[in-house]
Amino acid sequence: MKVQCSRLLHLLPAALLLAASTSGEPAQAQQPKKGGILKFVVPDEPPSFDGHRETTFALAHPIAPFYSTLIRIDPEDKTAQNYVCDTCTEMPKPTDGGKSYAFKIRKDVKFHDGKPVTVADVHATFQRIIFPPQGVSSARKEQFGMVESVTISGDDTLVFKLKYPSGAFIPALANPFNFIYAKATLDKDQHWYEKNVMGSGPFIFETHEAGALVKGKRNPNYHHAGKPYLDGFEAIFAKTQTLRVQAIRGDQAAAEFRGLPPKSRDDLVAALGKDITVQESDWNCVLLMTPNHSRKPFDDVRVRRALSLAVDRWGGSKDLSKIAIVKSVGGIVFPNHPLAAKKEELEKLAGYWPDINKSRAEAKKLLKEAGVSDLKFTLTNRAVDQPYTIVGTWLLDQWKQVGVTAEQKMEATGPFYASLNAGNFDVALEFNCQSVVNPLSDTSKFMPTDGAQYGKFQDDELVKLHNAMNRTADEAEQRKLMRAYEKRVLDEQAHNLITLWWYRIIPHRSYMKGWNITPSHYLNQDLSVVWLDK
Amino acid sequence: MLRYVLKRLLLMIPTLLGAAALVFLLMRLIPGDVCVLRLATGGGSMDPTVINNCRVELGLDQPYLVQFLAFIKGLATFDLGKSMWTGRPIVNEVGLRFQLSLQVAIMATLTAVLIAIPLGTISAVKQNTWIDYVVRAFSIAGVAMPSFWLGILIILGILITSKAWFGQPWMPPIKYVPLWVDPFYNLSMLIWPALATGYRYSAVATRMTRSAMLEVLREDYVRTARAKGVFRKLIVRRHALRNALLPVVTIIGIEFAFLMGGLVVTEQVFNLNGLGKLFVESISNHDYNMTQALVMMVVAIFAFTNLVVDIVYAWLDPRIRYSR
Numbered sequence: 001m002k003v004q005c006s007r008l009l010h011l012l013p014a015a016l017l018l019a020a021s022t023s024g025e026p027a028q029a030q031q032p033k034k035g036g037i038l039k040f041v042v043p044d045e046p047p048s049f050d051g052h053r054e055t056t057f058a059l060a061h062p063i064a065p066f067y068s069t070l071i072r073i074d075p076e077d078k079t080a081q082n083y084v085c086d087t088c089t090e091m092p093k094p095t096d097g098g099k100s101y102a103f104k105i106r107k108d109v110k111f112h113d114g115k116p117v118t119v120a121d122v123h124a125t126f127q128r129i130i131f132p133p134q135g136v137s138s139a140r141k142e143q144f145g146m147v148e149s150v151t152i153s154g155d156d157t158l159v160f161k162l163k164y165p166s167g168a169f170i171p172a173l174a175n176p177f178n179f180i181y182a183k184a185t186l187d188k189d190q191h192w193y194e195k196n197v198m199g200s201g202p203f204i205f206e207t208h209e210a211g212a213l214v215k216g217k218r219n220p221n222y223h224h225a226g227k228p229y230l231d232g233f234e235a236i237f238a239k240t241q242t243l244r245v246q247a248i249r250g251d252q253a254a255a256e257f258r259g260l261p262p263k264s265r266d267d268l269v270a271a272l273g274k275d276i277t278v279q280e281s282d283w284n285c286v287l288l289m290t291p292n293h294s295r296k297p298f299d300d301v302r303v304r305r306a307l308s309l310a311v312d313r314w315g316g317s318k319d320l321s322k323i324a325i326v327k328s329v330g331g332i333v334f335p336n337h338p339l340a341a342k343k344e345e346l347e348k349l350a351g352y353w354p355d356i357n358k359s360r361a362e363a364k365k366l367l368k369e370a371g372v373s374d375l376k377f378t379l380t381n382r383a384v385d386q387p388y389t390i391v392g393t394w395l396l397d398q399w400k401q402v403g404v405t406a407e408q409k410m411e412a413t414g415p416f417y418a419s420l421n422a423g424n425f426d427v428a429l430e431f432n433c434q435s436v437v438n439p440l441s442d443t444s445k446f447m448p449t450d451g452a453q454y455g456k457f458q459d460d461e462l463v464k465l466h467n468a469m470n471r472t473a474d475e476a477e478q479r480k481l482m483r484a485y486e487k488r489v490l491d492e493q494a495h496n497l498i499t500l501w502w503y504r505i506i507p508h509r510s511y512m513k514g515w516n517i518t519p520s521h522y523l524n525q526d527l528s529v530v531w532l533d534k
Numbered sequence: 535m536l537r538y539v540l541k542r543l544l545l546m547i548p549t550l551l552g553a554a555a556l557v558f559l560l561m562r563l564i565p566g567d568v569c570v571l572r573l574a575t576g577g578g579s580m581d582p583t584v585i586n587n588c589r590v591e592l593g594l595d596q597p598y599l600v601q602f603l604a605f606i607k608g609l610a611t612f613d614l615g616k617s618m619w620t621g622r623p624i625v626n627e628v629g630l631r632f633q634l635s636l637q638v639a640i641m642a643t644l645t646a647v648l649i650a651i652p653l654g655t656i657s658a659v660k661q662n663t664w665i666d667y668v669v670r671a672f673s674i675a676g677v678a679m680p681s682f683w684l685g686i687l688i689i690l691g692i693l694i695t696s697k698a699w700f701g702q703p704w705m706p707p708i709k710y711v712p713l714w715v716d717p718f719y720n721l722s723m724l725i726w727p728a729l730a731t732g733y734r735y736s737a738v739a740t741r742m743t744r745s746a747m748l749e750v751l752r753e754d755y756v757r758t759a760r761a762k763g764v765f766r767k768l769i770v771r772r773h774a775l776r777n778a779l780l781p782v783v784t785i786i787g788i789e790f791a792f793l794m795g796g797l798v799v800t801e802q803v804f805n806l807n808g809l810g811k812l813f814v815e816s817i818s819n820h821d822y823n824m825t826q827a828l829v830m831m832v833v834a835i836f837a838f839t840n841l842v843v844d845i846v847y848a849w850l851d852p853r854i855r856y857s858r
Contacts, residue, residue: 041708045815047572047619047620047819048620048621053573054572055573134587135587135591137573137584137587137588138584139573139584194621195620195621195622209630209710209807210620210622210626210627210630210807211627211630211631211807211811211812211815212630212709212710212807213709234709236708236709236805237807238708238805239802239805239811240802240803240805242686242803243708243802243803243804243805246689246690246693246705247705247708247805249693249703249705250689250692250693250696250703250704250705250706251702251703251704251705252705252706252707252708253708271693271697271703272703412818413566413571413818414564414565414566414567414570414571414818414819414820415564415565415566416566417566417570417571418565418566418567418570419565421570422565451582
């Protein structure tokens with residue numbers, strides 16, 4: 001029995017390879033060199049070390065190198081869409097009509113304290129992630145909604161039983177936050193990993209200086225032979241973007257793995273020339289406008305559609321990509337994915353029409369029909385420069401073209417989410433950011449039932465479409481349902497309005513080799529294949 | 535004197551209590567809470583029960599009065615609790631940053647004193663000469679120029695100069711190593727923020743030294759000393775400067791206390807893991823416990839510094855006595 005969506009996923013590498021690009025790197029492959037300490041900057045510090053609980057890249061960048069996962073995306077594959085085993089022996093073929101997956105666990109994997117990683121440890125890990133005990137936070141529990149049970153078979157096999165076949169299962173399993181923890185430790189204290197690190201990954205935890213850095217050293221017993229190449233790494237926390245750019249320029253750090261704006265890339269290239277290499281990719285993050293359906297006049301679909309019709313996404317992409325970390329025009333699915341709308345499909349949706357004048361004329365007509373030709377409202381936005389402020393300011397101008405006056409209210413992250421949770425906003429500019437490209441799961445953000453859906457609306461038809469899409473085994477049917485789901489979200493009901501997809505730019509010192517950009521800043525950060533050419 | 539010091543120490547208690555009540559209330563007026571920030575801002579979906587569990591775990595579900603009493607009890611027993619953001623003991627979190635902030639504050643104060651007192655004195659003695667004009671321009675520039683901006687200029691200057699001279703751009707280290715572990719590395723990191731903040735600090739102190747010196751130099755006892763034929767250097771150093779230093783000491787004391795927790799932007803410019811950065815992070819993370827602890831620490835530092843300044847007054851001017 002084949003994995004659902006498998007054909008689509010096979011098509012994806014070629015598409016994404018086109019989306020990612022590298023400059024400044026020698027064309028021929030080099031033999032990795034061993035040794036050296038990689039220093040890189042991290043814009044934030046994680047609240048805890050527990051990957052199962054946290055959702056931030058600030059955890060992935062300094063902490064992921066200490067842990068193994070069951071499966072992962074192939075770290076040496078630039079497309080970041082091929083799934084390979086980390087602690088299992090081989091990728092299993094599903095049985096029972098796509099509802100059962102049996103993973104055999106490797107015998108040679110050891111925690112850094114020398115104890116072997118057993119199937120019981122992997123079982124305890126996924127029990128904690130999928131069925132967290134009382135008082136334990138699991139940020140990815142909902143991604144495993146299709147899982148019925150996780151059991152141990154024999155002495156080395158872990159079996160996942162699904163409620164229904166789902167193409168979202170394998171990508172969810174490959175999430176880089178699914179760190180394998182020791183059962184014995186979890187049995188004693190479910191919260192131990194929040195403040196401590198003990199993994200089986202390529203690097204052994206050395207120190208954490210709060211607010212300053214995390215240090216790791218090479219794991220000589222790593223289960224992937226010959227790796228890692230580095231002797232160690234230092235993840236240095238540096239809040240300000242200017243400082244991070246200067247740190248790379250002044251060689252206090254080799255890279256920053258989240259992403260920098262085009263101007264910083266250009267400055268670094270101008271200052272360092274061949275000493276800097278730039279890798280770029282579409283980013284699995286998007287900014288979306290969410291009208292508050294519980295407030296007038298945003299309960300009126302005509303008003304919501306008009307707000308989308310006023311926005312010139314095609315023109316905005318050209319201009320904003322010069323100054324901000326946004327670029328691609330897309331629907332609700334990551335651009336270039338086989339499940340994503342093609343340009344001709346997008347152009348049929350409200351707000352994506354090729355003729356912006358026609359689109360804005362329609363917007364004015366709808367506003368007039370709704371009796372709000374001179375609509376005034378507040379756009380609640382996060383006080384974060386890249387890309388929130390820039391895109392927010394652009395939206396104000398776009399709406400002005402159809403006679404709508406919006407005022408931008410910038411809020412710090414805490415008050416911003418407080419406003420969203422309390423429904424205390426007219427229209428908000430928020431984001432959907434995911435790791436492994438997994439459209440079936442990623443698009444659950446648009447469901448009325450999702451905890452992070454701040455629009456406050458009910459739409460049974462939308463729920464039906466999403467459920468049908470997740471349960472069908474037919475790939476063509478899946479794509480058709482995704483189009484219908486997308487049209488309902490963005491056009492017919494205009495529940496949420498997509499702006500532009502983010503664009504990831506990573507300028508790094510040219511002596512850092514082996515690291516490949518992916519569509520997510522959460523992925524490919526275990527550093528096992530990174531080496532220094534110094 | 536001992537009685538006076540004890541009295542001042544006792545007076546610090548109501549000051550601390552007032553500050554405690556104020557910071558407790560102000561923190562809770564800011565919309566949002568640490569659990570939403572920690573768990574629901576990653577961009578994906580989130581189960582609301584997880585956020586509720588977090589609130590219960592941190593005691594945020596308790597009435598404000600219960601939370602306040604727990605805070606006061608912690609203060610009284612010197613148990614500052616744990617950071618709501620990291621879960622680590624606050625004493626450990628603050629201790630790490632305290633040594634860095636203290637070193638920068640001391641280095642900046644030394645820079646300021648070494649610049650301000652000679653320049654202020656020379657400026658006063660050479661009033662209305664070109665030297666005076668240069669010193670005044672230098673000090674006005676220091677007051678007008680934000681230290682974080684000067685910091686950015688310093689870093690850019692180092693990057694450009696090092697590239698021009700050595701072919702590769704260099705910038706000061708961005709991770710802290712204690713002075714006793716590697717003095718050269720430590721100083722190559724901290725000398726620049728100390729200079730940037732010390733310059734602004736010195737500008738204020740230079741102007742104060744100059745004006746105080748001008749006032750003292752016009753006093754009768756200085757004129758008398760001159761009439762008696764005392765050397766000018768001796769008059770300036772022994773009779774004028776010592777008396778002129780009283781207001782300067784006040785400025786230095788206040789600035790020193792400010793430097794311990796107020797170098798927010800400068801710390802970010804140089805990536806210093808100091809108390810100012812911790813302060814801003816704890817407020818933006820809605821880490822009530824940490825913010826409250828830091829505010830109380832800064833209040834205590836200010837109160838203690840003021841006490842030290844008063845004691846130094848008595849040493850500088852024997853006429854000042856605090857027996858009553």
